[in-house]
Amino acid sequence: MKTSEYSNEQLDQRMRNAGLRPSSARIHVLRYLEKHRNHPTADRIYKALRPDLPSLSRASVYNSLAALERSGLVRPLTMDGDELRYDAHVEDHGHFCCERCGAIHDFPLAPSDAAALCPDGFLARRRDVLVWGLCPGCAEDGADCAK
Ligand SMILES: [Zn+2]
């Protein structure tokens, strides 16, 4: 997974290309998501950005995420009964959620079988693949102590 650092100019340009007006809050939120590929919630993003941006409000983080999502620059990830999480990795990929530590890992998916899963006449545009289990670290320490 690439973890390239984006400059303000690059983030600015990406937003303009996506038809989104770059605002300071949007740039900070997108940069945070590009840097932290752990699928944070809106609240976590807000708490992480707040110390450096005392004027940032929770509402502006939520609004920025909504705008970035509409422009296709981030995608939301719904977990069972959990708060919505966000991902700046918008290409098709699967998620592995560890039931013990709660970490969410990205994994690549074979291209183009979304269409093969659909009945005739349905047009697939996006798929969400979510797998639950134990991450390697959790599987190692005490996989036998059933939770
Ligand atoms: Zn784990």
Ligand SMILES: [Zn+2]
């Ligand atoms: Zn992801």
